[in-house]
Structures are given as C-alpha cells and as structure tokens.
Amino acid sequence: MAVVKPIPSVWQIAAGPATRPYADIFLRYGVGLIGPGDAGPWKPERDDIEFEGGFVRRFASEMEIGDVVLLRTGIATITAVGIVASEYLYLEQFDDVNGWDLQHARRIRWCALPQPYTFDSQVFGANPARCSRVRSEEVVEYALRFINSPPTQWQTAPLPDLPQEEPPLSDVPTVISEVVAQAQDLVPLYWDSGRFGDLPTEDELVGHFVLPLLRSLGWPPECIAVKWRYIDVAVFSALPRIAKNCQFVVEVKRLGAGVEGALKQAKGYLESFGTPRDVVVTDGIRYRLYSSQDSFAPVAYANLVRLKASAVRLFDYLKRR
Structure with missing residues (x-):
C-alpha cells in the first residue's frame, strides 16, 4: 500500500538551533516534534496564542498522513526527508528534549541524507518558522524527486519504538x-x-x-x-x-x-x-x-x-x- 499521497504537501520542520539540536531524536524514534508542549495537547477550540502562534495548529490539523517532511537545519539546509505516518499525537516522553518541551508529535518515516543538502538560496526564508508548509517550487521539486527515486524501502519500513515515558523524581534528595x-x-x-x-x-x-x-x-x-x-x-x-x-x-x-x-x-x-x-x-x-x-x-x-x-x-x- 502506498504511504505517500498522490499529490502530497511538502513541509519543513526545524531540527533545533545549532547549539541545541535534536535531529538525532527525530531519526532515532521516527518522530517529528514541535513546541511549546507544556501548554498541553492541541484541540480545535484552543487559541493560537496559547501555543505562541499558529505552528502547532498547522502541524496538528493541516499536515496529513502521506505528506512529505524535510528536516531543516539553518535557513537552507536539510538533513533528512520523511513521510508523515500518523495523525497528531501528544507524547509526554518528549517534554525535555535538550531542554525543549516538544510534546506535539507526528510519527514520521525518515530517510537520513548521506550528507546535509544545502539549497542555493534561503528557500525557507530569512527567519524560518519551526514548522511550515513549503511553497518554494525548487524545494517541492527536490522533495518529490527524492521520494520517487530508489531506494524506497524506507517508506514502508517499520517505525522504531517510542521511548518509555519516564516518571518524575518523586523524592528530591x-x-x-x-x-x-x-x-x-x-x-x-x-x-x-x-x-x-x-x-x-x-x-x-x-x-x-x-x-x-x-x-x-x-x-x-x-x-x-x-x-x-x-x-x-x-x-x-x-x-x-x-x-x-x-x-x-x-x-x-x-x-x-x-x-x-x-x-x-x-x-x-x-x-x-x-x-x-x-x-x-x-x-x-x-x-x-x-x-x-x-x-x-x-x-x-x-x-x-x-x-x-x-x-x-x-x-x-x-x-x-
């Protein structure tokens, strides 16, 4: 069964700033994560202001299974291409990812690039959002060409297990x-x-x-x-x-x-x-x-x-x- 939509949307999601990256977490557990997560799960009746803008709403309600996601570092570089494999999730086990509260989640099948790929211009904008739909024709063309080129086994590979939610320290020394x-x-x-x-x-x-x-x-x-x-x-x-x-x-x-x-x-x-x-x-x-x-x-x-x-x-x- 095909896992990519016939005409998928292409999204970019940030892998964290250079000093606090978390791309390895995305790849290890087959997830895409954004914050702020401490405000609790997103629901349609909740206001964007509770989540510092519309990023979480778009991630939770507009992204769809089968869409393509690019794992972005910086303003023009990507390190992996993925395909959305789940509906929106709220996962407490990602409440502290290098200090970030990133409980808003999607399962994503990732294919890590052999080396980072940098586009010729600031295709994601001078100040890219933490997660957004990609409009650049150059980037969309790259993404679609990538997923339609072999090898494609990664697109149907089993998702890795999620980490167990760790309990809080009940008794502080x-x-x-x-x-x-x-x-x-x-x-x-x-x-x-x-x-x-x-x-x-x-x-x-x-x-x-x-x-x-x-x-x-x-x-x-x-x-x-x-x-x-x-x-x-x-x-x-x-x-x-x-x-x-x-x-x-x-x-x-x-x-x-x-x-x-x-x-x-x-x-x-x-x-x-x-x-x-x-x-x-x-x-x-x-x-x-x-x-x-x-x-x-x-x-x-x-x-x-x-x-x-x-x-x-x-x-x-x-x-x-």
Missing part, C-alpha cells in the same frame, strides 16, 4: 532540595524579560546554582576551583589542586544557549591534562555528564526544573565520596 526549589522559583522569572531584563551571565549561574549544588553534595570550597586553567569549574578529589587530582570538570553556558555544544570546548581544555577527565556541561539548570572512559558518551542527565527518576544517577555521581 534533601541535600539538594534548596537548590532545586531556587531553580524552580527563578527560571520562570529569568525568561520573563519584562520583569527580569537580560538573562543571567555564566558567572551568575555558577554562583547561584553550580557552586551551591556542588557544596550541597559534599564538596568543600577548597576542592572547587573556579576559572582554573580556563575551565569554568574544576572539582578536585584532594589537594593540591593539580591536574592528577582533578575528579571532573564543569563547563558552563548561558541559560538557553545549549549545553550539549559545550563538550568540545571542555575537551579542548582537558588536552593539557595528559589523562582525560569526565565532563559535566550545564547552564546552571540542566546538567549532562559525559564519561571519559566511554569515549565521552552521555551517561547521566538532570534538569532541576523537570526532575526525572534517572536524575538520581547524576546526583550520585556528583556526590563526594
């Missing part, structure tokens, strides 16, 4: 409860520019969140170095504060800048150590741990304003033994 409460109080204020002003700097985030979290987990001040050898925060298992005694390092980015892109910078600082160290990247609120013994694979994660059960792994790691 007492030692970090004050830091967590402060994050939950301040983050909504930070994002209200009318009340707060500019977002806090990296140094503010270190002072208000990173250092209090480390102190609450048992690290004394003499074992926590700030701006040590260009590293934002270095944590030492013992004195003196020299490379061989460094337990792990923390690279801090501004709120909303995207912590996942900070790993490369931290690894660059570690080259002078001679031996690798684990890396924690954070914006003060979200913390992601990369293991040096596992080729710097991500092994633990916690979001102080959206704590899940698995966050315990990160807190256990950060705790001083």
